[in-house]
Amino acid sequence: MGEIVSLLEKHGYALLALIVFCEAMGLPVPAALGLIAAGAASALHHLRAEMVLIIALSAMLLGDTVLFILGRSTGWTLLGFLCRLALNPESCILRSAESFYRRGRTTLMFAKFVPGINSLAPPLAGSMRMSYGQFLRLDLIGACLYTIAYAGIGYLFSGVIEAIAGAARTVGRAVEWFLLLAFLGYLAYRVHLYWKHRKYRVVPRIQVAELAQKLAEGEQGKMIVADVRSHGYYDPGATRIKGSIRIEPNNLLATVKDWPRDKEIYLYCT
Amino acid sequence: MREATSARVAHILREHGFDAYVIHGGLRAWTKGSYPLEPVPQDDVVLLPSFR
Numbered sequence: 113m114g115e116i117v118s119l120l121e122k123h124g125y126a127l128l129a130l131i132v133f134c135e136a137m138g139l140p141v142p143a144a145l146g147l148i149a150a151g152a153a154s155a156l157h158h159l160r161a162e163m164v165l166i167i168a169l170s171a172m173l174l175g176d177t178v179l180f181i182l183g184r185s186t187g188w189t190l191l192g193f194l195c196r197l198a199l200n201p202e203s204c205i206l207r208s209a210e211s212f213y214r215r216g217r218t219t220l221m222f223a224k225f226v227p228g229i230n231s232l233a234p235p236l237a238g239s240m241r242m243s244y245g246q247f248l249r250l251d252l253i254g255a256c257l258y259t260i261a262y263a264g265i266g267y268l269f270s271g272v273i274e275a276i277a278g279a280a281r282t283v284g285r286a287v288e289w290f291l292l293l294a295f296l297g298y299l300a301y302r303v304h305l306y307w308k309h310r311k312y313r314v315v316p317r318i319q320v321a322e323l324a325q326k327l328a329e330g331e332q333g334k335m336i337v338a339d340v341r342s343h344g345y346y347d348p349g350a351t352r353i354k355g356s357i358r359i360e361p362n363n364l365l366a367t368v369k370d371w372p373r374d375k376e377i378y379l380y381c382t
Numbered sequence: 383m384r385e386a387t388s389a390r391v392a393h394i395l396r397e398h399g400f401d402a403y404v405i406h407g408g409l410r411a412w413t414k415g416s417y418p419l420e421p422v423p424q425d426d427v428v429l430l431p432s433f434r
Binding site (some may be wrong): 179189193205206209210213216237239240241242243246309311312313316317318319320321323324337339340341348350351352353355359361363364365368371372373374375376377378379380381382 | 385386387388389390391392393394395396398399400401402403404405406407408409410411412413415417418419420421422426427428429430431432433
């Protein structure tokens with residue numbers, strides 16, 4: 113905290129804007145600490161309180177707007193990506209979307225206080241076609257609550273900032289260890305995935321040009337082209353390879369039990 | 383891993399005696415190559431809730 117206050121004194125509003133914007137974009141940056149420090153700096157007359165509020169709100173709304181537009185333009189790709197680790201991605205997507213649909217408006221107002229949800233709510237609102245005006249109103253309420261809460265804490269407790277800074281340094285060391293362990297855990301997970309998927313690398317592949325040529329030569333009767341996207345059908349206007357059929361990966365063996373073994377099966381996902 | 387789902391499904395199908403292959407690059411490569419596409423049939427479309 114002490115370091116943040118010192119940095120804020122030197123670089124002031126630009127640093128505050130950067131910290132808040134980065135957190136709004138989903139990066140692991142401690143914007144709450146930045147706001148507390150900025151609030152304390154305001155109380156000590158190093159920064160102007162009204163400028164802290166305006167800059168923090170602007171940076172937060174800008175970051176959220178970028179994610180909102182990203183959600184709007186990518187449809188369900190983002191949610192599909194986030195649900196990839198679930199046991200049943202299809203169910204994860206449906207449940208998440210329905211839950212946000214029921215509680216989305218309230219969620220947007222309080223999401224900033226919940227790590228993870230704070231960067232998920234704006235793109236979900238975009239994916240679900242919330243109007244930008246409505247999103248902005250709700251997000252502004254949420255941003256005001258968040259900024260005033262943390263900057264207010266800094267402002268009110270500026271007199272005991274050194275004590276808080278000491279505690280923050282201790283917490284900071286614990287956080288560093290946590291981040292290191294989380295990073296090692298992530299590396300181990302990637303190695304595990306690589307090891308688990310190694311058997312899939314030997315599955316034969318076909319280039320799209322070669323397959324297109326087979327289809328053009330009239331070999332459709334000898335083959336099945338199958339779409340195995342588990343979450344590809346949630347946007348109106350979705351397309352697929354002409355003549356292909358859908359296989360639901362979670363219900364695979366029941367679907368193919370009567371298929372002839374003499375046909376070639378070509379599979380694709382996104 | 384890219385093509386994770388199709389590779390996994392192809393692997394399972396091959397284990398069950400099917401002659402299965404993965405289309406390298408998936409739908410993205412097919413679309414990029416300007417090969418023919420068609421709309422996903424309405425029966426297969428699962429539209430999620432929308433605020434509009």
